[in-house]
Amino acid sequence: MLIHLQKLTLKNYKSHRDLVVEFGDLTKISGDNAKGKSSIPESLCWTLYGTDALGSKLDPTPIGYDFDEVKNELLLKVDDKQVLLGRGLAKGKAKYWINDVPSKATEYDELVQTLFDKDLFLSLFNPSYFFTMHPTEQRALMLRYVTSPASKEVFAQLPAAQADKLAELIKKHSLTDLEKIHRENKTKQDKAYIAAQSRTKTLLEQLNSLPDAGVEIEDATAKIAELDGQIQEIRNKSSTADQTNQRISALKAQIESLNKRIEASKEKWPALKHEEINGICHTCKRPLDDESIQAAEDDKEERMAQYRAAHKVLLDERETFTSELAQLKRVETSELHEEKDRLEQSKQPLLDAIKSYARREQMEQQIEQAKAAEAETLASRNESVFILDAIKAFQAKEAELQATKVQELFTTLSIRLFKQNKGDGELKADFEIEMDGKAYRKLSLSESIRAGLELRDVLSQQSSIVAPCFVDNAESITRFTQPSGQLIMCRVVAGQELNIETEDEHND
Template identity: 55%
Template sequence: MHAIYKELKVEEFKSHQDLTVNFGEVTEITGDNAKGKSTIPESISWLLYGTDTLGSKLDPTPLTYESEQTLVQLLLSADGKDLLLGRGLKKGKTQYYINEVPSKSGEFNEIVDQLFDKDLFLSLFNPSYFFSMHWEKQRALIMQYVTTPANKEVLKNLPEEQGKHLGTLLKKHSLSDLEKIHKENKSKQDKKYIAAQSRTKTLKEQLDQLPKVTAPLESLKVELRQIAKQVRELEEHYDKAADSNREYTKVQSQIQAIQDQIDMSKERWPLLKNEVIEDTCRTCKRPLDEESVEAVQADKDNRIAEYKANHNELLEKRNVLKAKLAEMEYIDASETLEKIRSIDSEGTPLREAIQAYSQFERLQEQVNEAEKGEKSTLESLNDSIFVLDSIKAFKAKEAELQAEKVQALFTSLSVRLFKQNKGDGEFKPDFEIEMDGKPYSKLSLSEGIRAGLELRDVLSAQSETITPVFVDNAESITSFKQPVGQLIICRVVAGQELKIEGKDA
């Protein structure tokens, strides 16, 4: 966009009742204080945006005379096409005109927005406007025309190991995502590493507390196997003796059981033997006949015969078992059992030593696993630390390269785009314009004008937008470089009425 002002008409705007300005390549506005010099560029910013040249709300209503209608019209050329814009204020109501045709605010604002971005235009028109914005807006306005260094360019300027490792990771994730991933992993691995160190230490302490076994494990096992063999052999003898003794005891128990039966049988014999044969009925007491008496006697004889047969059978069984017992031998195995216990006790210290070996090996394996886990955790932690350091270095180098690109745009000004936090060393966006080592806020009026003109020419070149620029208080500066675009100079001349001269180059 290349904008050229041709003619400005101002009616009842602040101190100007009726004023026409014909612009040249250079337009000089001179006069004493309070003659309305600065009001002329103000009328243009009010026409376009309803503000003064610093973007603040502006009331154009005259104070020194009665006014019916304020009206500002500007004829300008936009890329070679003439456009007449007008803004009026009548009875508190704003009126808009496009090429003298009354228009709605939306239509008017759309035309203006197509011509210029507001912050860009006001920065190009009034060099002081840029510095009135918040630093974030200043930075954004400068940075939108400067490309961020490509990742490859930044990586190439990092130490080789950082650049190579980070370059591989950036193929899969963005820098922001990588930072989130490794910050989370670092936090997790920090805690995990502390826990792993504690576990390794605890296991090593347990290992140190185990009894020391100096004899070789294999010799202990051989010795224990020999003891176990002796014990097994003795146990076989003991088991045989025990089996034999169980049979001996069983026969003894059987003899005793039969003897008990014999004793009981002997107790019944006198009763049976001495049983009296009655010759009268037990119930009615009547004498029995001879045949009945003989039947009773026969029953007794049968019972005696049965008794003797049973008793003799018990005696025979007892005699057979006694003969069997006489052929058997009770083996005293107590000595063998004592030997078993004695020899087995010799294996106790061996078993304890082997168990200690086993416990030692198990603990040693746990220590090895813990150390392996600790090492793995530390590697993961160190990798995240390295990546985060690489990201920090990347951002620092990116900031440096970006600052170099921006700085290359300026001649006498220096620009700070980032500041480094003291705590974590992180580079955070910042913005400060300096001249000769002094921030803009500390510059004199003339230095501020030169700084503003250089900055607006950079913005003009980068945005490919050329607009007129006005320099207020030009009397405070002896000389300055001719800016890009039309120049409007406001200069105080004591005792002089308002004078406007448009000159072509």
């Protein structure tokens, strides 16, 4: 883009009641102090933006004479497009014109903005303007037209492990998101790792507090099996003895019951044996005939036979039980129980030893699991640390390459784009311009002008915009590189009235 100033018309602007300036490739403005030299380029900025050449508000009203209105007109050409812009002030109210057509402030500002960016234009027009901006704004404007190093270019400068890791990860996330993810994970895993270490330590302390088994587990298991066999044998003996003793008690009870039944049976026999048959019916008391008497005798005999048979059954049953009882002997089981208790007691320490061994084994498994969790947590934490370090290395290398790229644009100026934090060593965005090791704010007037000219030419080259350049106090510098675009130079000449000269061709 080529921005070319053609004509500036001032009416009642500060000390200029009526002034027309036609610009050439070189426009020289000279005169003594207070002759209105600087107000000419300043009025150009006021016409465009309502500010002075440093972007500050100003009062354009005349000095020392009456006026009806202030009106500035600027005719300029942007590439092939010519435009006439006018800004005025009447009775405290701003007025605007676009190609002589009255316009609203919004329309006017929008048109100027579409022609060129304000900060960039003022930085190109006035070499001092750039340095009035905040360092953050200076940095942003400088980098606006300088492409950042490509990721592949940065990766090529990193260790292979870091480059390969980041190259894979940025397929899914940006570096900014990766940094957020792994900063959060590192914080989380730092806490988790402390907790995991504490758990492992606690489990180890608990393991060390457990008593040692004191025996070989295989030997203890075999001994327990042996004791269980002995105990089972005693249980079997005890069970057999209990059955024998229970049988003896049952036989005695049965014999006692039979004795009572036999005695009762004996008591019935005399009455049956001596029962008389007198020939009279027991029921009706009538005399019985011979056949009935014989029937009664036969009935008695039959009842006596039944008695003898029933009595014999009782005697035989008692004999059977008595014979069986005679063959049995009561067994004393107290010794068996004592022996079983002794064996159970001797088995208990072995059981305790196996239980202790099992507890230790379980604890050792928990410790292994805790150590595995601790290692997994540490691995996750270290992975995030590695990635964060890789990102930091990427950012540092990217900053280095970008700083080199920007620095290569300058010949005498040094540009600082980053600074390193003392605490964590991280790079933070920064912006500082130096000349010969001195910060811009410490430069002399001539040095600051030369620094501003070099910087504005870099901006011009990088943005591909050729704009007019205004150099104030030109008498303070004897040599400088001719800036690109139209040049407006203001010089103080003692005792001289305002003088404006234009040239279309000139040398440095």
